[in-house]
Amino acid sequence: MDPLTLWQQYQDWLYYHPELKLYLDVSRMGLDQATVATLTPAFQQAFQAMAELEAGAIANPDEDRMVGHYWLRDPDLAPAPELTAEIRATLEQIKTFVDQVHSGQIAPPQGGKFRDVISVGIGGSALGPQFVSQALAPLDAPLNIHFLDNTDPAGFDRLLTQLGDRLVNSLVLVVSKSGGTPETCNGMVEVAAAFQRAGLDFPKHAVAITMNGSKLFQIAQTNHWLAIFPMYDWVGGRTSELSAVGLLPAALQGIAIEEMLTGAKQMDAATRVPQIKTNPAALLALAWYHAGNGKGEKDMVVLPYKDSLQLFSRYLQQLVMESLGKEKDLDGQIVHQGIAVYGNKGTTDQHAYVQQLRDGLANFFLTFIEVLKDRPGTPIDVEPGITSGDYLCGLLLGTRQALYDNDRPSLTVTLPEVTPTTVGALIALYERAVGLYGFLVNVNAYHQPGVEAGKKAAAANLALQLKLVNALKQESGPIPLIDLVTKLGVPEQAEMAYLLLRHLAANDQRVELLGSPQTPGQLRVVWQG
Numbered sequence: 001m002d003p004l005t006l007w008q009q010y011q012d013w014l015y016y017h018p019e020l021k022l023y024l025d026v027s028r029m030g031l032d033q034a035t036v037a038t039l040t041p042a043f044q045q046a047f048q049a050m051a052e053l054e055a056g057a058i059a060n061p062d063e064d065r066m067v068g069h070y071w072l073r074d075p076d077l078a079p080a081p082e083l084t085a086e087i088r089a090t091l092e093q094i095k096t097f098v099d100q101v102h103s104g105q106i107a108p109p110q111g112g113k114f115r116d117v118i119s120v121g122i123g124g125s126a127l128g129p130q131f132v133s134q135a136l137a138p139l140d141a142p143l144n145i146h147f148l149d150n151t152d153p154a155g156f157d158r159l160l161t162q163l164g165d166r167l168v169n170s171l172v173l174v175v176s177k178s179g180g181t182p183e184t185c186n187g188m189v190e191v192a193a194a195f196q197r198a199g200l201d202f203p204k205h206a207v208a209i210t211m212n213g214s215k216l217f218q219i220a221q222t223n224h225w226l227a228i229f230p231m232y233d234w235v236g237g238r239t240s241e242l243s244a245v246g247l248l249p250a251a252l253q254g255i256a257i258e259e260m261l262t263g264a265k266q267m268d269a270a271t272r273v274p275q276i277k278t279n280p281a282a283l284l285a286l287a288w289y290h291a292g293n294g295k296g297e298k299d300m301v302v303l304p305y306k307d308s309l310q311l312f313s314r315y316l317q318q319l320v321m322e323s324l325g326k327e328k329d330l331d332g333q334i335v336h337q338g339i340a341v342y343g344n345k346g347t348t349d350q351h352a353y354v355q356q357l358r359d360g361l362a363n364f365f366l367t368f369i370e371v372l373k374d375r376p377g378t379p380i381d382v383e384p385g386i387t388s389g390d391y392l393c394g395l396l397l398g399t400r401q402a403l404y405d406n407d408r409p410s411l412t413v414t415l416p417e418v419t420p421t422t423v424g425a426l427i428a429l430y431e432r433a434v435g436l437y438g439f440l441v442n443v444n445a446y447h448q449p450g451v452e453a454g455k456k457a458a459a460a461n462l463a464l465q466l467k468l469v470n471a472l473k474q475e476s477g478p479i480p481l482i483d484l485v486t487k488l489g490v491p492e493q494a495e496m497a498y499l500l501l502r503h504l505a506a507n508d509q510r511v512e513l514l515g516s517p518q519t520p521g522q523l524r525v526v527w528q529g
């Protein structure tokens with residue numbers, strides 16, 4: 001299209017939210033009225049399904065659960081007064097607790113105030129809080145937050161060593177909706193052990209965020225932890241940033257959580273409009289569907305041109321891919337749905353993989369996240385009349401143009417600045433877009449069966465490891481690996497047994513592999529206990 005036609009296309013498709021001052025530009029996604037017309041019936045069904053979801057329908061049929069993250073920012077939407085009351089009560093519990101921590105009314109047993117937060121959690125129990133902390137935490141935050149979002153011993157050691165004797169003024173949030181995620185449980189045990197080694201009373205530093213009655217709930221209750229904040233079965237991990245999972249850590253850092261909720265609520269109202277072109281979430285879902293032919297044929301590359309939004313793509317990887325990446329649709333048909341998400345930030349990524357985006361595989365659409373306000377305070381010129389922020393904007397727009405000129409589609413979400421309100425709105429925008437898209441492609445966007453498969457396999461491997469070690473202890477000397485698994489009745493597990501024993505030998509001197517690593521099938525194993 002020639003520039004003037006494109007300018008008209010930009011204006012025809014532009015979405016602008018007057019209160020949030022947020023723009024959405026899908027003009028470079030190759031959409032036209034015919035596409036809208038073709039998909040309008042599907043969207044009408046999606047709008048209807050979304051309305052039923054918000055009204056309390058079982059929108060997660062595989063787990064027989066409602067889907068209620070929208071109620072978190074508008075409690076009156078909840079389908080029952082007790083849910084409304086519970087949401088309000090949790091928000092008050094968060095505010096009261098945080099005020100007491102900030103004032104020192106809730107303080108470490110040794111005195112002083114809590115100054116650091118160790119957040120132990122994974123997936124949606126970490127990604128949202130990490131994104132929001134990087135985006136919004138003030139430089140003079142009353143508490144500094146640190147995340148343990150894996151089961152890596154070296155990761156535990158690194159943070160706990162860095163904190164050193166700051167442990168005495170550290171608050172520990174253990175965040176797990178299910179209360180049983182192994183990585184999070186391991187983190188809790190490791191951190192508790194560190195507190196014990198330091199002679200500190202862990203429960204007096206610990207807070208749980210979990211579902212009522214979970215394993216974590218029972219540990220926290222039995223050991224009289226400082227507080228327990230509820231998670232609900234109708235809030236998924238990947239949509240929990242505006243529940244206690246995200247609001248508690250944000251508030252502890254001095255982030256205005258009420259403004260996050262307001263921004264999300266304002267965006268929810270906008271994305272509730274049952275019209276494609278005046279609903280920003282519908283426009284996103286339409287653009288995604290069109291780009292990937294409803295089958296995720298194009299990857300979603302997410303490029304915020306703002307350092308503080310760098311973690312947004314990691315956050316979206318779970319929100320989009322754990323929601324849409326499904327083997328079967330709601331009719332049980334094999335569909336292998338999904339949209340792959342990657343990206344870090346601009347302009348940085350222009351010096352990494354944008355080369356391939358511009359000239360190589362055309363298997364993506366780009367999502368620019370633009371922030372109009374460059375910085376608080378007065379800019380300086382880096383060249384006469386040009387600031388570094390001008391460069392950031394110019395390079396975004398230049399990359400957008402260069403991609404378009406080579407038939408690479410892109411869309412742009414523009415925020416006036418990064419604030420709790422706009423971050424809340426951005427989260428809400430994408431939660432709704434994923435939900436609408438899920439309805440368009442007829443998948444349950446609210447469960448995650450594939451992850452359970454990996455968890456089950458891991459548990460089986462750890463059980464095998466224990467059997468191998470117990471069997472080794474019965475041996476009087478080295479035993480061929482093959483004989484060991486045969487004795488255990490699992491000869492078909494020879495490779496897994498080898499891989500587990502190789503890791504054990506690298507970390508536990510009592511297990512030794514004898515023979516050449518080049519020929520693992522001929523190795524002998526011995527327990528030097």
Ligand SMILES: O=P(O)(O)OC[C@H]1O[C@](O)(CO)[C@@H](O)[C@@H]1O
Pocket residue numbers: 122123124125175176177178179180181184236237238322448451
């Ligand atoms: O909060 P939990 O129950 O520990 O789960 C952590 C994460 O694991 C998953 O259940 C599976 O990845 C995510 O949906 C969730 O955010």
